[in-house]
Amino acid sequence: GAVVSQHPSRVICKSGTSVKIECRxxxxxxxxxxxxxQFPKQSLMLMATSNEGSKATYEQGVEKDKFLINHASxxxxxxxxxxxxxxxxxxxxxxxxxxxxYEQYFGPGTRLTVT
Amino acid sequence: AQRVxxxxxxxxxxxxAPVELKCNYSYSGSPELFxxxxxxxxxxxxxxxxxxxxxxxxxxxxxxxxxxxxxxKKPFAQEEDSAMYYCALNTxxxxxxxxxxxxxxxxx
Numbered sequence: 001g002a003v004v005s006q007h008p009s010r011v012i013c014k015s016g017t018s019v020k021i022e023c024r025x026x027x028x029x030x031x032x033x034x035x036x037x038q039f040p041k042q043s044l045m046l047m048a049t050s051n052e053g054s055k056a057t058y059e060q061g062v063e064k065d066k067f068l069i070n071h072a073s074x075x076x077x078x079x080x081x082x083x084x085x086x087x088x089x090x091x092x093x094x095x096x097x098x099x100x101x102y103e104q105y106f107g108p109g110t111r112l113t114v115t
Numbered sequence: 116a117q118r119v120x121x122x123x124x125x126x127x128x129x130x131x132a133p134v135e136l137k138c139n140y141s142y143s144g145s146p147e148l149f150x151x152x153x154x155x156x157x158x159x160x161x162x163x164x165x166x167x168x169x170x171x172x173x174x175x176x177x178x179x180x181x182x183x184x185x186x187x188k189k190p191f192a193q194e195e196d197s198a199m200y201y202c203a204l205n206t207x208x209x210x211x212x213x214x215x216x217x218x219x220x221x222x223x
Binding site: 034 | 147151157158159160161164201205210211212213214215216
């Protein structure tokens, strides 16, 4: 099946710095990718929809200037957490969609810890 | 707004017992429902979708529009079924709305 990778798998950064997380579809092209956030023992919450070649669509309550998304190619989307704060510490998961049949393939996630 | 409800955080059964993981949704349009599974230390993966009406690893789920439910069932649980199960709804926006998840523990 289709494979989605994320890099890094975990990152620790200091408060105020920025962190970039990459999401790649390894063996298929994905026009659309999604970024989710998962708090401990909670479900996945959609943050934004990343569209190749256009601006991302953010969910209500998600600061677009804080969570910068770039989808420059059909196999790569990046999420940059700018000026990170401890409350941004979380598990970030990306997914990439395929066409017919519709399915989303998920990356393994990136654990961000802001100290 | 769309919503997915999984009322049970934890479901513990013995090996060989039947399993039913509950999922209810709210959406005014025509929904597309999925069940995703996350085994320990692994990524989320698709278990089954309602439109294919297939059985994967012995699991089945039927969409009941009258009750707005999509419960996941298996007649005889196996220890390897222990995992986190998420019900998800696609409302046509292509992004998925997830339920809060149910942890299934199958005891020997």
